[in-house]
Amino acid sequence: MTYTLMLPEIGETVTEGTIERWLKQPGDEVKKYEPIVEINTDKVDVELPCPVSGTLKEIVAQEGETVEIGGTLALIDEVAGETPADISPPKPSDAEPPAATPTGSRGTGRAKERRRATPRVTNLAGELGVDLDAVTGTGPGGRIVEDDVRAAASGAPAAKPTASADETIPLTGVRRTIAQRMSESAFTAPTAWLAMEADVTGLAELRRERREAFRERHGVDLTYLPFMAHAVSQALKGHPYVNASWHEDKIVLKKRVNLGIAVATDRGLLVPVVTDADTLSVAGLAKAMTSLGERARDNKLTLDDVQGGTFTLDNTGAFGSIISKPIVNLGQAAIITLEAITRRPRVVGEDAIAVRSVVTICLSFDHRILDGHQAGAFLNDVKDRLEALGPGSEID
């Protein structure tokens, strides 16, 4: 029987691997678990064992070729009657991506991770007949403590988390960078802040109307964010001081509009950049932002993806905020937020009240570069552009 050797999952977030070297050639006999091929990915060479015994019949993926996970590597004439072995390298014991785990806080492996209790607590659980797997730990790091076991035995809810041990998280990587840049911005840029309300009932209708067709046509969900990105990018062209940067002896007005989009990831806040955002349609922005967001969350951004931003858009509404005061991204003049869109009573016309979809947009700006009237004019421009949207607006 012919067995198809496929590229197994070789690591978290890895989607493909390059054939580094075949350790067997067609016609060679190969034993189960014997190394057969070396796969290279991200500075790691993985030596894959053969899952079955047999004869290597044909190499499908040649050395130097890049193959996706699940892609065919070779065909093997298999000795019948064997269950193929699992040849995937081990996976991390916790679902958390490693970059999000500060050094020092990783657990000590699968078995201990699962138990999360000291021997003393385990013994107590045995005495009281409590299944530790069913107990929620309230100790540090979710560890099960004696009170949890006693509470489980008596059927009472566990006591409130003990405050006996604090956990120390060493500052590393993205967290350290965020801390440094935020402090530097907060302590050097005199920041002022404005907020305005926009009636986006028309935009809400437009989105409702187009959402399904948009998904079919472009393959991505049509959210409010690309409309905001479009309004902001277009408005920036008419307000050069908002698309600018501060240098101790001069202000530089940026020619290009490169829009940074704040993205929450497991590793912390990342700000990938949509280059020349003012040249893109709403649909173009939606696609660019979806792709950047996915890459940010999958830890696949390149240096180009995060450099050169001239202005930042922060989608604070995504976590339900209705008003917020962001910190200006260092080296830029201002940052704008799109808050949550909610239905609110509004006075319409002379003396009527109607339920409308309303959003707050907030702008923090470096007062060294901009004064309130310029910032206000820009924010008004964005607001007007959002309010002008409605069924029939151009989005492609």
Add this chain to the structure above:
Amino acid sequence: MTTDTTPTLDVRWLGRVGYEDAWSLQRELALQRAHGEIPDALLLLEHDPVYTTGHRDADSNLRVSREMLGAPIVPSDRGGDITFHGPGQLVAYGIVDLKAAGLGVVGYVRGLEQVIVDTMAEFGIEAGTECGLTGAWVGDEKIAAIGVRVGRPAGGAGAWVTTHGLALNVNVDLGWFERIVPCGISDRGVTSMAHLLRKPPSVREVGERLASQFRNFLGHRIVTN
């Protein structure tokens, strides 16, 4: 409240070792680790001057002819492109059972990066990592290179074990790197701790700090009472 026990890590300072000698020692230890005969190990050492490459395309990343390099080129079985090892550079090879450490292949490499960043922080150097460019960087310049191999040397009965690891420039002559395109990345430079600090530490001192960070990474949870 008790703290978790630190899994045993055998740290060995080997001094100056030839590349091939260290390589065969790694293979031997990896086999023993896969059989569960020894705990995880960290080998700390300096190499005699040598250029090492992955399997393919070494010559395309040379800036001078092979004769002008001044050190041999050894094809290695680690991931990554060409790099240099030599005196003044701390080399750390981790022989780690991935499954026992609760790690995946990528998690291990990201962990090595973090170990370097944290070690540099102890010496007041702000190093960072960059998506898509494995290694540790200070600004636009690389201070440490990473190349790892993962295999199952004992076959189906044995564990998945890592070999190779990282090379950190402490006080190495950076001229060696001008003759190659390190790691195949052409638009970036290379730096060292001596280049960044007024008084650079010894390779041994850096090794001690790095071993301690590596131990942290492998599983010591810091809990204060």
